[in-house]
Amino acid sequence: MTATAHRTRHLVLTGASGTVASLVARRLAPTGHRLTLTGRTVPGDRPRDATAGPGAAVRYLVCDHEDPASLREAFRGADAVLVVTNDPTRPQQDRNILRAALDASVGHLVKLSAAAVHDPGADDLVTSWQRENERRIRACGIPWTMIQPRSFMTHALAWAQDIRARSATAALHPDSRNACVAPEDIAEVIALALTDDVHHGRSYQLTGPQALSAQDQTRILAELLGRPLTCRALTRSEARAGFLRRYPPAMAEALLLSADRQAAGAKSATGDTVERLTGRPPTSFTRWATAHLHRFV
Numbered sequence: 273m274t275a276t277a278h279r280t281r282h283l284v285l286t287g288a289s290g291t292v293a294s295l296v297a298r299r300l301a302p303t304g305h306r307l308t309l310t311g312r313t314v315p316g317d318r319p320r321d322a323t324a325g326p327g328a329a330v331r332y333l334v335c336d337h338e339d340p341a342s343l344r345e346a347f348r349g350a351d352a353v354l355v356v357t358n359d360p361t362r363p364q365q366d367r368n369i370l371r372a373a374l375d376a377s378v379g380h381l382v383k384l385s386a387a388a389v390h391d392p393g394a395d396d397l398v399t400s401w402q403r404e405n406e407r408r409i410r411a412c413g414i415p416w417t418m419i420q421p422r423s424f425m426t427h428a429l430a431w432a433q434d435i436r437a438r439s440a441t442a443a444l445h446p447d448s449r450n451a452c453v454a455p456e457d458i459a460e461v462i463a464l465a466l467t468d469d470v471h472h473g474r475s476y477q478l479t480g481p482q483a484l485s486a487q488d489q490t491r492i493l494a495e496l497l498g499r500p501l502t503c504r505a506l507t508r509s510e511a512r513a514g515f516l517r518r519y520p521p522a523m524a525e526a527l528l529l530s531a532d533r534q535a536a537g538a539k540s541a542t543g544d545t546v547e548r549l550t551g552r553p554p555t556s557f558t559r560w561a562t563a564h565l566h567r568f569v
C-alpha cells in the first residue's frame with residue numbers, strides 16, 4: 273500500500289446499477305471517498321446495495337452514454353472514472369466517454385475490459401470492440417488501468433429459473449471449461465485500482481482459481497442444493513435463439529464464436545492476479561454459489 277492510497281478522491285462509477293460497478297460501489301461507499309454513481313435509471317432506482325456508510329459521500333446522477341453533456345457533468349472534478357459500457361453495436365458511447373473524460377481532465381480511467389483481448393484469433397465483435405476501446409484509452413494521455421476478467425460466475429444465474437422449475441441447466445458446449453471469476457473479486461481489484469496510483473499503466477487479467485465447465489458447475493450446484501441436476505447440450509440454433517432473446521443479432525453471433533473459442537480451450541488458463549493484488553486466493557465457484565444459493569432455490 274502506498275501513501276497515495278489514503279487521499280480522499282472523487283470517484284465516478286459508470287454502469288453503477290450493473291453487476292460489477294454495483295459491487296465496486298458497495299465496497300467503496302464506507303471508505304470515505306466521494307462517489308458519483310451514474311446510469312440512466314438512477315437516482316430513482318438506486319444501485320443495489322450501494323449503501324453509504326458513516327461519513328460516506330455518495331451521489332447518484334442520471335447520465336446517458338449517448339449524451340455527451342451528461343457525461344461531462346458526471347465527470348467534472350473526477351480523480352478517477354470506472355468505465356463500464358456494454359453495447360459493442362454503439363461504439364459512439366465509448367467515444368463519448370473518452371471525449372468527456374478529456375474535456376473534464378479526469379485523472380485516471382479504470383476500464384472494465386475482457387481477458388479475451390489477449391486471445392489469439394479472437395476477432396468477434398465484442399472482443400474487437402474491447403480491444404479498440406483499450407487502444408483508444410491507452411493513447412489518450414490520461415493514466416489508465418485495464419481490468420480484463422474471464423467470464424463472470426454470475427452467468428450461472430441464467431440457469432436459476434430452469435434449476436428451480438426443471439432441475440436442469442443447458443449450454444452450447446457443456447464440457448468446455450472457463451476460468452470464470454467472481455464479480456466480487458473483480459470489484460475488489462477495481463476498488464484498489466481506483467484508489468491507488470500504483471496501478472496506473474497496468475493491465476490485470478483476472479480469473480477464478482480453476483477452469484470449470486457447465487457440467488462441473490451443474491455438479492457443484494447439485495451438491496450444494498442437495499438434489500440431482502442435469503446439464504443438457506444446446507444445439508447451435510437453440511443457443512443462437514437464446515442469445516437473440518437478450519441481444520441484437522451481431523452480439524448473438526459474437527457470443528457463439530466466443531463459446532466456440534472456449535470449446536477450443538482458449539479460456540481455461542488461470543492466473544494469480546487476484547491473489548497478488550488482494551492478498552487472498554480468488555473466490556471458488558463453490559464459494560460464490562454458496563453465497564448466492566438462495567437465487568437457485
Ligand SMILES: NC(=O)c1ccc[n+]([C@@H]2O[C@H](COP(=O)([O-])OP(=O)(O)OC[C@H]3O[C@@H](n4cnc5c(N)ncnc54)[C@H](OP(=O)(O)O)[C@@H]3O)[C@@H](O)[C@H]2O)c1
Nearest residue numbers: 287289290291292311312313336337357358385386423424
Ligand atoms: N459478463 C462477462 O462474463 C464479462 C466478461 C468479461 C468482460 N465483461 C465486460 O463487462 C462489461 C459489463 O459489465 P457488467 O456486466 O458489470 O455491466 P452490466 O451489468 O451489463 O451493467 C451495465 C450498466 O450500464 C448501464 N448502461 C447501459 N447503457 C447505458 C447508457 N446508454 N448510458 C448510461 N448507462 C448505461 C446500465 O444501467 P442503466 O440501465 O441504469 O443505465 C447497466 O446497469 C462489458 O464491457 C463486458 O464486455 C463481461
